[in-house]
Amino acid sequence: MAAVIPLGASAAGAPAGAAPPPPAAADLAAATAAARARAWMWARRRRAAGSGLLWALSIVGLLAFWYVCTRYRLEFYMRFTNVPTPADVLQKLVEVNHSTKFITNVWISVRRILTGFGIAILLAVPLGVLIGRYRTVRDLLMPAAEILRPIPAIAWVPMSIMLWPTNEVSIVFITFLGSFFPILLNTVHGVTTLDPVLVRAARCLGASEAQLFRAVILPGVMPQIFTGLAVGIGVAWVSLIAAEMISGQFGVGYFTWEAYSLVNYAEIALGMITIGMLGLVCSGVIRVVGNLVMPWRAHSAGGNR
Amino acid sequence: MNTHNSGSGRIEVRDVGVMFESRGAAVIAVDGVSRTVEPGEFVSRIGPSGCGKSTLLNIVAGFVQPTSGETLLDGKLISRPGSDRGVVFQQYSLFPWLTVRKNVEFGLKMQGVPGSKRETSARTLLGLAGLLSFENHYPDQLSGGMKQRVGIVRALATSPQVLLMDEPFGALDAQTRVVMQEILTNIWQKFRLSVLFVTHDIDESIFLSDKIFVMTARPGRIKAEIQVNLPRPRKPEMTTTPEFVELTQRLRALIREESLSAMGGELKDGGLGGFGMEVGPSGVGAVM
Numbered sequence: 119m120a121a122v123i124p125l126g127a128s129a130a131g132a133p134a135g136a137a138p139p140p141p142a143a144a145d146l147a148a149a150t151a152a153a154r155a156r157a158w159m160w161a162r163r164r165r166a167a168g169s170g171l172l173w174a175l176s177i178v179g180l181l182a183f184w185y186v187c188t189r190y191r192l193e194f195y196m197r198f199t200n201v202p203t204p205a206d207v208l209q210k211l212v213e214v215n216h217s218t219k220f221i222t223n224v225w226i227s228v229r230r231i232l233t234g235f236g237i238a239i240l241l242a243v244p245l246g247v248l249i250g251r252y253r254t255v256r257d258l259l260m261p262a263a264e265i266l267r268p269i270p271a272i273a274w275v276p277m278s279i280m281l282w283p284t285n286e287v288s289i290v291f292i293t294f295l296g297s298f299f300p301i302l303l304n305t306v307h308g309v310t311t312l313d314p315v316l317v318r319a320a321r322c323l324g325a326s327e328a329q330l331f332r333a334v335i336l337p338g339v340m341p342q343i344f345t346g347l348a349v350g351i352g353v354a355w356v357s358l359i360a361a362e363m364i365s366g367q368f369g370v371g372y373f374t375w376e377a378y379s380l381v382n383y384a385e386i387a388l389g390m391i392t393i394g395m396l397g398l399v400c401s402g403v404i405r406v407v408g409n410l411v412m413p414w415r416a417h418s419a420g421g422n423r
Numbered sequence: 424m425n426t427h428n429s430g431s432g433r434i435e436v437r438d439v440g441v442m443f444e445s446r447g448a449a450v451i452a453v454d455g456v457s458r459t460v461e462p463g464e465f466v467s468r469i470g471p472s473g474c475g476k477s478t479l480l481n482i483v484a485g486f487v488q489p490t491s492g493e494t495l496l497d498g499k500l501i502s503r504p505g506s507d508r509g510v511v512f513q514q515y516s517l518f519p520w521l522t523v524r525k526n527v528e529f530g531l532k533m534q535g536v537p538g539s540k541r542e543t544s545a546r547t548l549l550g551l552a553g554l555l556s557f558e559n560h561y562p563d564q565l566s567g568g569m570k571q572r573v574g575i576v577r578a579l580a581t582s583p584q585v586l587l588m589d590e591p592f593g594a595l596d597a598q599t600r601v602v603m604q605e606i607l608t609n610i611w612q613k614f615r616l617s618v619l620f621v622t623h624d625i626d627e628s629i630f631l632s633d634k635i636f637v638m639t640a641r642p643g644r645i646k647a648e649i650q651v652n653l654p655r656p657r658k659p660e661m662t663t664t665p666e667f668v669e670l671t672q673r674l675r676a677l678i679r680e681e682s683l684s685a686m687g688g689e690l691k692d693g694g695l696g697g698f699g700m701e702v703g704p705s706g707v708g709a710v711m
């Protein structure tokens with residue numbers, strides 16, 4: 119049987135029977151332990167550095183492939199004859215910035231994303247929480263949602279032009295639609311899979327229904343909401359670019375399509391790269407905000423470290 | 424905090440019955456149970472699995488409504504969960520997004536207690552449980568035993584009259600469980616609140632309780648009520664005293680009967696004799 123352990127002592131405490139080692143031996147043991155810890159940290163740093171090297175290699179490799187294919191105008195089954203070289207695109211980037219036209223196009227796309235995605239968050243998160251929590255709301259809204267969900271946002275373009283008074287609103291609507299369903303469904307899933315023991319615990323600690331939403335359900339589904347946001351922002355960009363190409367004036371999608379019509383190869387590539395970079399920045403922002411909002415995730419076994 | 428017992432925390436269970444539907448048939452889970460837990464008393468319920476001991480606890484907690492009968496706390500009918508009854512669950516139930524201290528403060532926050540006051544009470548309680556140095560950790564950084572200690576402290580923070588514990592140490596390893604039992608008996612000694620403790624571990628129930636209710640296999644009824652007159656405070660050495668061993672044997676015999684009947688008729692007719700295997704819900708406890 120266990121020895122008498124005072125209130126609060128952890129089971130992992132020092133074994134009561136072990137005699138302390140003589141001081142010299144203890145110093146030696148501490149010194150070797152410190153050396154081992156240092157070696158271990160170095161090994162970790164080396165691994166981190168190796169990982170960074172691979173990252174750089176990946177990006178340099180992609181650029182090198184592009185450069186070789188376009189510099190030597192390779193033609194096998196694919197044809198790189200008309201594809202601009204990296205230098206062409208870089209030169210184009212400098213050139214387009216002589217006027218504000220390009221940057222205005224970028225800003226207009228970003229504004230459309232922020233508006234459409236923002237409205238999607240404001241509607242999908244509360245709706246998702248209500249659908250997940252109340253059976254009545256679920257039975258009332260989910261059948262309609264399930265019918266509308268499989269329609270790709272791009273298929274809404276003609277209808278959207280009919281529905282909304284201006285082109286601008288219809289493009290924002292398409293962007294909104296693209297991100298609405300991923301956020302909604304992930305939020306619903308988060309609420310329905312929330313551990314019921316947490317709700318019970320909150321209840322018997324005196325939480326009212328309103329307090330339950332604020333203090334338990336919302337933080338409890340936060341990880342799934344952010345999964346929804348990560349998926350949603352990607353679909354929002356896809357939808358936005360498609361809508362801009364079809365019906366837009368202004369925007370990066372429009373810029374890229376216009377370049378194609380005007381047979382301006384370097385601008386096509388510049389438009390594509392800009393879209394890619396904007397998508398990358400948006401996903402990065404969502405990840406950073408997610409880590410700030412959910413500091414506990416850094417410690418959980420399944421969390422992203 | 425009621426460091427002395429003011430005579431509140433009396434749980435009355437009056438002729439409670441619970442039925443539920445399973446594959447189109449009504450199953451009687453609990454049948455006509457009437458018992459009282461006196462203020463400041465530590466009562467355990469023990470019985471074979473599926474005997475409705477957790478169901479009864481859920482009724483007192485307010486999670487489940489009985490099909491018949493009623494339960495009262497200090498003369499008031501129990502109809503929903505409330506902070507006058509602290510609950511410690513078998514599963515870890517800490518909010519993973521809150522630090523240890525914020526978890527303990529949760530109940531007080533729901534009551535609208537101001538922040539500085541919440542912090543003081545939470546820190547006092549965490550100190551009692553030896554967890555003060557972990558106040559800013561998240562639950563995922565704690566061991567199972569520590570999580571359950573925080574769970575107990577959190578349930579105590581709103582100064583409930585009773586503490587309901589549903590196999591709280593069931594998920595812990597045997598060594599940790601023994602330490603947790605000691606911690607719990609020390610905490611109880613300090614707060615002197617009524618405790619209703621559900622377990623299937625015989626040694627655990629004797630070590631902790633003033634009184635043990637042995638439940639029958641389904642439908643759950645009270646088969647026997649055993650008074651534990653071991654002196655307080657309880658110490659681990661007591662588990663080897665003749666009184667303790669005698670109680671263990673009595674309880675094991677009572678539960679063995681119920682486990683066998685729960686497992687079906689063919690085992691009851693001596694079918695087990697030839698195997699010489701030790702059947703008992705106490706598991707490891709039977710070996711210790």
